[in-house]
Amino acid sequence: MQDLGISILFKGVNFQRLLMGLWVTLRLALITIGLSGVFGLVFGLLMLSKRKIPKIFCRCWLEIVRFMPQLVLLYIVYFGFARLFGWDLDGETSAVIVFTFWGTAEMGDLIRGALTSIPRHQTESAAALGLTKGRIYLHVLIPQTVRRLLPQAINLSTRIIKTTALVKMINVTEVLKVGQQIIGQFYRQPDAAFWVYFVIFLLYFLVCWPFSLLARHLESHWA
Amino acid sequence: MDGSFILAHVPDYLSGAWVTLRFGLYGVICAMVLGLLCCLLRYFRIPVLQRIAGGYIELARNTPLLVQLFFLYAGLPRVGIRFSAEACAVIGLTFLGGAYMAEAFRSGLESVDRAQVEAGECIGLTRGQNIRYVIFPQALATAAPALFANVIFLIKETSVFSVLAMMDLMNVADTLRTSGGRTVEVLFMLVVAYLLILLPVSALATLVERRLRYAGFGNQHSV
Amino acid sequence: MSETILEVRDIHKSFDGPGVLRGVSLEIREGEVVVIVGPSGCGKSTLLRCINGLETIDSGEIRLRGEVISGRTRDLHLVRQKIGMVFQSYDLFPHMKVMDNLQLGPVRALGRPKAEVEREALEMLERVGLRDKAQALPRTLSGGQKQRVALVRAMMMHPEILLLDEITAALDPEMVSEVLNVVIDLASGGMTMAIVTHEMRFAEAVADRVLFLEEGVILEEGSPEQFFHEPKTERARRFLQSFTYAARRNRDGIQPKNNPGD
Numbered sequence: 001m002q003d004l005g006i007s008i009l010f011k012g013v014n015f016q017r018l019l020m021g022l023w024v025t026l027r028l029a030l031i032t033i034g035l036s037g038v039f040g041l042v043f044g045l046l047m048l049s050k051r052k053i054p055k056i057f058c059r060c061w062l063e064i065v066r067f068m069p070q071l072v073l074l075y076i077v078y079f080g081f082a083r084l085f086g087w088d089l090d091g092e093t094s095a096v097i098v099f100t101f102w103g104t105a106e107m108g109d110l111i112r113g114a115l116t117s118i119p120r121h122q123t124e125s126a127a128a129l130g131l132t133k134g135r136i137y138l139h140v141l142i143p144q145t146v147r148r149l150l151p152q153a154i155n156l157s158t159r160i161i162k163t164t165a166l167v168k169m170i171n172v173t174e175v176l177k178v179g180q181q182i183i184g185q186f187y188r189q190p191d192a193a194f195w196v197y198f199v200i201f202l203l204y205f206l207v208c209w210p211f212s213l214l215a216r217h218l219e220s221h222w223a
Numbered sequence: 224m225d226g227s228f229i230l231a232h233v234p235d236y237l238s239g240a241w242v243t244l245r246f247g248l249y250g251v252i253c254a255m256v257l258g259l260l261c262c263l264l265r266y267f268r269i270p271v272l273q274r275i276a277g278g279y280i281e282l283a284r285n286t287p288l289l290v291q292l293f294f295l296y297a298g299l300p301r302v303g304i305r306f307s308a309e310a311c312a313v314i315g316l317t318f319l320g321g322a323y324m325a326e327a328f329r330s331g332l333e334s335v336d337r338a339q340v341e342a343g344e345c346i347g348l349t350r351g352q353n354i355r356y357v358i359f360p361q362a363l364a365t366a367a368p369a370l371f372a373n374v375i376f377l378i379k380e381t382s383v384f385s386v387l388a389m390m391d392l393m394n395v396a397d398t399l400r401t402s403g404g405r406t407v408e409v410l411f412m413l414v415v416a417y418l419l420i421l422l423p424v425s426a427l428a429t430l431v432e433r434r435l436r437y438a439g440f441g442n443q444h445s446v
Numbered sequence: 447m448s449e450t451i452l453e454v455r456d457i458h459k460s461f462d463g464p465g466v467l468r469g470v471s472l473e474i475r476e477g478e479v480v481v482i483v484g485p486s487g488c489g490k491s492t493l494l495r496c497i498n499g500l501e502t503i504d505s506g507e508i509r510l511r512g513e514v515i516s517g518r519t520r521d522l523h524l525v526r527q528k529i530g531m532v533f534q535s536y537d538l539f540p541h542m543k544v545m546d547n548l549q550l551g552p553v554r555a556l557g558r559p560k561a562e563v564e565r566e567a568l569e570m571l572e573r574v575g576l577r578d579k580a581q582a583l584p585r586t587l588s589g590g591q592k593q594r595v596a597l598v599r600a601m602m603m604h605p606e607i608l609l610l611d612e613i614t615a616a617l618d619p620e621m622v623s624e625v626l627n628v629v630i631d632l633a634s635g636g637m638t639m640a641i642v643t644h645e646m647r648f649a650e651a652v653a654d655r656v657l658f659l660e661e662g663v664i665l666e667e668g669s670p671e672q673f674f675h676e677p678k679t680e681r682a683r684r685f686l687q688s689f690t691y692a693a694r695r696n697r698d699g700i701q702p703k704n705n706p707g708d
Contacts, residue, residue, distance in 0.1 A: 066375070067421045068414065069382035071393060075400075076410050083406040158285065165287035166383070176293055190301055197298035201290050208285035341500055342537035346551030346603055347527030356550055360541045 006195040008186045018196075021178030022203055025164040028095050032164070033157050035096070036103030043108025048115060062109055065102045071166050073098045078170045091172035099160060106156055114149040115141075147222040154215040158208045165204070175200050228408050232399060236416050239395030244420055246309065246391070247378040250316025254377060255370075257317055258324025265325075266332055276325070283322035289383050291315050296387050308387040320377045327373055331366025332358065364435045371428035375421055392416050448476040449511070451607050451638050452497065457506030457516070459489075459496055466492045467503075468662035474607065477636045481649040481670075484659035485685060490642040493659070494609045497640070498531050510606060527555055530600030530608040534615040536592040538584040544571070544595050545580045551603050563602070570598045574628050590621030594628055607638045614645060626652075646689050650674050658682045 009015050043061075046054040065073075078094040081087045089097070118141060126136045168176045179196040186192045261276035283291075296311045306314060335358050343353035385394035396413040400406050452474040459467040466489045474480050482490050495501045497508060499515070499522045508516035515525045538547050548567040552558045571577045574594040584592055593613055600608055610629065614622045626648045633639060633652050643649055649656065649670065656673040658666040658681075666673065666682050677683045 067379075067418060067425070069379040069393075069417060071382040072410075072413055072417060075393075075396070075413070079400060079406050080410045162285075162287040165289045168289060169383070169386075176290065179293075192301070194298040194301040197290070197294040201286055201294050204286045204290055205282060209281060212281070212285055336537075338533060338535055338537045339539065342533070342539070344500065344523070345498060345526055345529075345531040346599065347523050347555040348551065349523045349555070352554050356554060357539055361539075364541065 006199075008182065008189055008192050009195060009199060014182050017178050017182065018175055018199065018203070021173065021175035022200075022207070024092075024172065024174045025167060026161065026207065028092060028099065028167065029157075029161040029164045031096055032099040032103050032160050035100040036107045036156075036160070037153070039100065039104040040107025040111055043104050044111030044115065047108060047112045058105075058108065061101075062105045065105045070098065070102055070163050071169060073102065074166060074170050091167055091170045094170060095164065095167045095172065099164060102163075103156065103160055107153065110149060110152045110156065111145075114145045114152070117148055118144050147218075151215040151219040151222070154211050154218070158211045158215075161208055161211075162204065175203065224411065225405060225408055228403070228405050229412060232409075232412065235395050235399065236392065236412050239390060239392040240416050240420060242389060242391040243378070243381050243384075243393075246312045246384065246389070247316070247381045249313045250320055250381070251374050251377050253313060253317035254320025254324050254373070257321030258326075259328055261321060261325040262328035262332065265329065280322040280325055283318050284326070288315055288319045288380050289386065291318055292383060292386055308389050311387055312381070312384050312389060316377055316380065319380065320373060323373045323376065324370065327366045327369035328362065330369060331362035331364075334365040335361045367435055368428070368432055371424070371431070375424055375428075378421060378424065379417075448478075450474070451476050451478075451511060452640070453507075453509040453512075454493075454497065455507045455509075457493075457496060457508065458504045459492055459501060460504060465662050467496065469506075470659070470662070470664055471506075472657065472664065474638060474640060476638055479633045479637075479639045479641065479652055479654045480657060481641045481643060481653035481655070482657045482659055483643065483646070483649060483685070485688075488659045489662045490659050491611050494531065494611050494640060494642055498529050498609060499525060500531075523555065527551075527603055528606045530603055530605035532593070532596045532600050532608070532610050532613050534612040536584075536589070536596045536616075538592055538595055538599070540584050543581050543583055544576070544587075547584070547595065548599050548602050551599065556603070567598070567602060570601060571595075573631070574598055575624075588621060589617045590624045593617065593621075593625045597625070597628055597632070601632070601637075607640065608632070610639060610641045610643070612642055612644065614643070614648075622648075646674065646686070658685070660685075 009018070043058055047058045049055065074094060077098050078089060078091060081089060081094075122140055122144070123136060126140045131139070165174070165176065168174055179200050183193045183196050261280060264276045265273045267273075292311060292315045295306065295315055296308065299305070339357055339361065340353065343357035348356065381391060382393040384391045385397060388394070390398075392413060396409050400409045403409070450473050452472075454470060454472045456469050456471050457467055458465060458469060470489070470493060472480070482493065484490050492501060496503050496516075499518065503516050506516070507514060510525065510528060518525060538544075539550070542550065545564065545567060548570070549560065549563050552563040552566075553560050568577060568580060571580055574597065576591060576594055576598075579587060579591065579595070584595070587595065597613075613629075614625055617625065622645065626645065629639070629641070629648075630652050641649070641652065651670075653670045656668060656670050657664050658673065658677075658679070660681055666677065666679050668678070672678075673682065674686065677686060
């Protein structure tokens with residue numbers, strides 16, 4: 001009984017269990033980031049289109065994700081869709097739907113911002129050099145857009161990783177839930193909860209921090 | 224949708240909204256103060272303290288609020304540090320928000336042209352006067368959109384307060400959902416409630432930003 | 447003979463790399479207008495910035511009315527209250543009206559009463575033809591107007607000496623003279639000034655003395671008549687020549703080239 005609570009993490013497979021729990025949310029985050037990137041590109045281009053309807057559609061979509069807490073959206077899809085449409089989605093599917101819905105709009109807005117940030121005379125002076133439209137995009141516009149976009153997209157990705165922790169609230173067994181199970185098993189160890197939650201806190205930090213550093217590095221490198 | 228059910232439960236939502244709004248605002252205000260403090264510690268390069276502020280910002284930005292709250296509410300009491308649920312809510316939101324606010328203030332300060340700082344020095348202002356009259360007003364104007372975005376972000380984040388067993392909007396809705404089974408009505412009211420809280424904040428943000436733009440910040444070089 | 451206001455003795459300054467100032471000495475007497483010219487990168491702006499303490503010097507000494515002002519850090523703002531400086535980018539405070547820009551220094555730094563400062567500011571604005579702009583925001587002014595306000599802002603501190611760092615470099619050509627006329631007016635009023643400029647005709651008109659700076663040293667020094675018409679050094683001659691253009695020889699003899707491949 002005298003040993004520190006942290007030792008329970010190294011008993012048996014407890015630590016592996018925590019990592020597996022973390023992987024549950026990380027996998028969701030990775031799927032979300034991938035889908036948001038693809039759909040976000042379409043979303044961003046739609047926002048820039050000259051037609052009114054797609055523009056308004058995207059604007060509304062963006063406002064919804066800006067104003068609704070992600071947890072509310074999760075509840076709507078996880079609990080509400082079953083009632084409204086009779087779709088009984090499991091927690092992970094609901095999470096991918098909601099976070100992709102959110103990530104697409106945010107990513108699309110970043111892409112729109114990056115594209116519009118390029119001064120008009122960049123296109124004009126490239127055209128004045130006699131470059132074809134394709135080459136203007138390839139050599140002038142896309143490199144500049146990527147430089148502006150990439151740091152922000154990486155930051156959005158860390159936000160997505162952090163936000164997927166919310167799946168705990170719709171009964172997905174992720175790292176916090178695993179942590180609670182471990183604490184439950186070792187209820188005789190009074191400071192077990194402290195160490196388990198502390199380690200989970202650190203794990204999230206260790207996952208997200210490198211991305212933040214990378215984003216900051218790219219930002220200062222390309223500024 | 225059942226109108227009488229909705230009407231009958233308006234008071235529940237009002238009390239939930241009051242909890243969300245009250246603790247959200249406490250958190251926002253404390254986060255602003257903490258963020259400003261951290262930003263100034265770094266701006267003036269106060270030895271040691273600037274390092275601590277920098278480390279804190281990294282920790283808070285790269286971990287989910289949900290995990291922070293679990294650590295505060297369920298972890299710390301096991302080593303003898305005990306807070307009430309309400310205190311945990313405010314501490315957690317401040318811990319998270321302080322880092323975001325600090326970054327918003329920092330980007331504002333960095334956006335102030337070096338030449339402005341020198342112009343202030345050239346008319347013989349002390350460093351403190353220069354910051355108060357020349358640098359800070361301009362920094363605040365540039366930081367305003369990011370600060371408002373953080374306010375909205377933090378109020379949305381309060382939706383996880385339900386893990387602290389606080390009867391905020393989210394928890395009110397969840398309780399009604401599990402007891403009554405009127406999922407659609409419950410979620411509909413939840414969405415409306417969040418909109419009623421966040422739309423005025425957003426409108427205020429637009430108003431302030433427009434006023435600042437009218438004042439013509441960052442518009443001074445016509446070269 | 448009038449009193450020496452500014453004394454710069456053998457100052458050296460380098461950033462990373464070769465020295466920008468390599469032993470510059472000069473003296474400016476009360477009421478004197480000294481114009482510093484030279485090719486870009488010669489250290490003119492750095493010289494002014496060192497005088498005002500915006501850059502620290504590596505060695506040498508700067509005195510204002512006999513008092514050493516170089517190497518200070520603590521009460522630098524007290525020194526700067528006695529030295530006015532205007533830059534090419536105007537640098538008015540964009541969040542303040544013209545009047546607030548003018549009052550900030552006298553009221554906050556010098557602690558003078560607001561009403562008195564306001565009266566004086568209006569008089570000064572009148573002198574530069576901008577009295578009606580007192581309540582305007584800087585962004586509503588033209589470049590020339592902004593620069594005139596910047597001059598007034600510096601003058602409101604009643605500086606011992608005014609440093610002007612290429613104040614017309616960012617202006618549209620037609621606005622240059624409205625600003626330079628204000629400077630000439632100040633000079634006639636007895637203001638002591640050190641001016642860095644590329645406007646050679648203005649330099650000739652306003653200067654009591656011209657310094658030619660190249661590669662961080664003063665190569666030549668003299669009256670404007672002498673410097674602009676009979677420069678002593680070959681370097682100065684070449685520098686002055688760069689402001690004139692050779693005519694296209696005898697126009698009849700030249701055929702415009704036709705390049706059909708283009």
